[in-house]
Amino acid sequence: MNTIPEQNFLTAEKGLKSWLTTLDHKRIGILYLISITFFFFVGGLFALMIRLELMFPQDEFFIKLDDFNQVFTLHGVIMIFLVIIPSVPAVLGNFVLPLQLGAKDVAFPRLNLASWYLYMFGASFALFSIFTGGVDTGWTFYAPYSTTIDRSVISMTMAVFIIGFSSIFTGLNFIVTIHKLRAPGMTWFRMPLFAWSIYATGILQVVATPVIGITVVLLVLERLLGIGIFDPTMGGDxxxxxHFFWFYSHPAVYIMILPGMGIISETITAMAHKNIFGYKAIAYSSLGIAFTSFLVWGHHMFVSGQSEFAAMVFSFLTFFVAIxxxxKVFNWIATLYKGSISLDTPMLYTFSFLILFTIGGLxxxxxxxxxxxxxxxxxxxxVAHFHYVMMGGSIIAFLAGLHYWWPKIWGRMYNEKLAKIACGMVFVGFNVTFISQFLLGLKGMPxxxxxxxxxxxxxNGFSSWGAFLLGAGLLLTAIYLIHAVYKGKPAGNNPWGALTLEWTTSSPPPHNNFEKSPTAHYGPYDFDKIVVESTLDD
Amino acid sequence: MSEHSTPHVLPLRVYLGIGAILLIFTIITVIAAQIDLGFLNIVIALAIATTKALLVAFFFMHLYYDNKLLFLIFASSIFFLTVLISLTMFDTLRRGDIYEIRDINIEQDAIIYDESSSVGADTSGTNH
Incomplete structure (x- = not known):
């Protein structure tokens, strides 16, 4: 019978103050989880408002025409900058990465807490702009519209600027952690692939994010001082x-998807009980994606009026990202071959990811x-393509990761039956929503x-019903996951039989992660070696 | 270089020598600015500025003697900046290659967004 250890990071200290001043990466991960979940539901509400309005063709069925622009803008800004970008790195990266490396914490625990405060500070700017005029530029803030309208563009772009710093600090922290805090025996190629993907993400966060920071500062300066950088009436372009926006925002979609891909590498090996096929290929392909993502931003601008030559170059380079x-996808599928596959909820989400991400990618x-x-x-x-990659890719992978590590985080297991039902609702709801939108797009709906x-x-009606089903599935997920925190059955240290180091410590882990410093004797997925050894022991 | 080694110290004459070279380059910049060399103006000015910046980074900031990882980080930041500028210039320098751009003056008072007549549609760019 599994029990919850009395001494763990959740019981180490008590009270709100202990949480708000914590330097423990696990607690900071949970702080992020709470804040990101809140914004996920806010962004989700905006999504449902869009789908309600679009359920029927008549004007102003649910919201006023002008408000519609605000609603889709806020849905985009919140979901991208406040939810998906920080979701996997800041929540699961924070919680899992040091555990996987066999470290006591991240390299800079204070900076880690500061990142969360920066995130909250930036998020308060975003909320402030919602209530003081709103923004209706779309999440892309394109000039010259954004530099000329009378709305809260400055506070919203400042939110993006501040949250950008939070993202940079998190990325920097993880890069240094991976370089410096790996346990004895944990060579680069014995690192779990999740750590590799977090590493590639960290590089993107550190290199690309400053550019969006500079860009929004230029935008604000243009609004405040009338400098002609982007406004053509003042000689701007x-x-x-x-160009500046997408130089960040294209790599940013890989900031969003790469950590998700790392999760899939973990869940697919743990659930298939099999060594990953092509470890190095997957590890290097993370770096390959990070690198090529910097060369393709112009494919967002084919109809912007950029030169035909640039459009051709960007189109050509874009195909390299597919490689x-x-x-990764081929290696994951090859990993399943002859595996001993358990169809637990994390695996169902993993399959969902493989299907949805492939559709999104193609x-x-x-x-x-x-x-x-x-x-x-x-x-x-x-719209459909973007959601297949970002929701079908990143968010579904995040859900796979949450279900996979939930028993590690809280020491308790959720209701598997409800989880499978919710996973089905999410998968079906998502496809109904967005396959309809692929068809709408092909028919020419702008x-x-x-x-x-x-x-x-x-x-459109079909798509809206899908969105409601999707929303209901996500709500059910939130309910049974929260229920599990208080009432779930104790899960034990290693409910999935996985080999990475986080499963060698107790669930929930103690304050310092491990009773004694672990050593990595095997690769993270050497199921074959472990089987051989235990057979010999018998 | 090991992690906890003592700081690398250069002899004073190296600093003075580099300082002198920087001064000479500054004088060349001033002289070059007096002569019109056509398109070479910008090339020469940038070449001198780049050389000076590299001298400062390599010797005053010890990049040449330090951990090579730091040099890699420095070089990669230059690389990504080059990517940003050069790929953007693929656009800005070659507009109108195929379809001629008709040169129309932009009205200062042009109405970009008219609340009264608009139906609230924003058609800016793509975001996939």
């Missing part, structure tokens, strides 16, 4: 804003093709419109 992504190739893109630009096809003609009515 609005397309330049798009490391495909390497439709990305459609959009990367210059000629096809010109037709599909600004249609619902783009995005960001609050109204549409009757020919789009059926698919």
């Amino acid at each position: 609005p397309v330049l804003f798009q 490391p992504s495909a390497i 439709t990305g190739l459609f959009l990367g093709t210059l000629s096809v893109n010109v037709t599909l630009s600004d249609t619902y096809f783009v 995005r960001r419109y609050a109204t549409f003609t009757s020919e789009f009515a059926q698919l």
Whole structure:
């Protein structure tokens, strides 16, 4: 019978103050989890408002036309900057990375707490702008619209600026942690692949994020002082804003997806009880994705008026991103071959990820093709593609990771039956919502419109019902996960039979992570070696 | 270089020598600014400035003698900056290659967004 250890990081100190001043990476991970979940539901509410408005063709069915622009902007800004970018690194990276490396904490615990405070500070700016005029620029803040309208663009872009620093500090912290705090025996190629993906993400966070910081500062300066950087009436170049914006924001989609890919490498090996196929290929492909992501930003700008030459170069380079992504997908599928597969909830989410991310990735190739893109630009096809990668990829992987590590975080197991039902609702709801949008896009429905003609009515209605099912699935997930924290059955140290170091300590882990410093004797997925050894022991 | 080694100290004459070279380059910059060399103006000015910056980084800031990882970080930041500027210039320098851009003056008072007539549609760019 499993029990919860009396001494663990949750019981080490008590009271709100102990949480708000904690330097423990595990507690900081939970602080992030609470704040990100809050914003996930706020962003989700905005999504449901969009789908309610688009359920029927008539104008102003649910919200006013002008408010519609605000609603989709806030949905985008909150989901991207406040939820997906920090989700996996700041929550699961914080909690799991030091445990996986066999370390007591991250390299800079104070900086780690400071990142969370910066995140909250930035988030308060975002909330402030919602209540003081709002923003209706879209999450991309394109100039010259964003530099000329009378809305809370400055406070919202400052939110992005501040949260950017939080992201940089987190990335820097993890890079140093991986370089300096690996346990004895934990060579680079004995690191779990989740750590590799966090490492690649860290590089992106440190290198790319300053550019969005500078860009929004230029935007604010232009609004305040009337400097002609982006505004063509003052000799500026609005397309330049798009270059600067996407130089960050394209790598940012890999900041969002790479850690998710790391989670999949963990869950797929643990659930298939098999060594990963092509460890080095997956590790290097993370770095490959990080590198190539810097060379392709112009594919967001094919209809912006950039030169045809630049468009051709960016289109050509875009196809290179598909190679490391495909390497990963093929290796994961090969890992399943002859594995002993358990169909627990993390694995169901992993399968969902493989299907949804593949659809998202392949439709990305459609959009990367210059000629096809010109037709599909600004249609619902783009919206569907983006959601397949970001929601079907990042968020589904995050859910896989949450279900996988939940028993480690709290020491208690959730209700597997409810979890499987919720996973089914999320998968079906998601596909109903966004396959409809692929079709709408192909039929030519433009995005960001609050109204549409009757020919789009059926698919839009279908998409909205899918969104409600998806929302219900996520709500159910929140309910049984929170229930498990208080009432779940004790899970034991290693409910999945995984080999990475976090499963060798108790659940929840003690304040210093391990009773005594661990040593990595095996690679993270050497199930074959462990089996051989235990057979010999018998 | 080991992690806890003592700071690397250069002889004073190296600092003075580098300082002198920097001064000479400054004088060359001033002289070059007086002569019109056409497109070479910017090339020469940037070449001198880059050399000076590298001298400062390598010797005054000890990058040349320090852990090579630091040099790699420095070099990669230069690399990514080059990527940002050069790929952006693929656009800005080559607009109108195929389709001629008609040169129309932009009105200062042009209405970008009219609340009264708008139906709230924003058609800016793509975001996939």
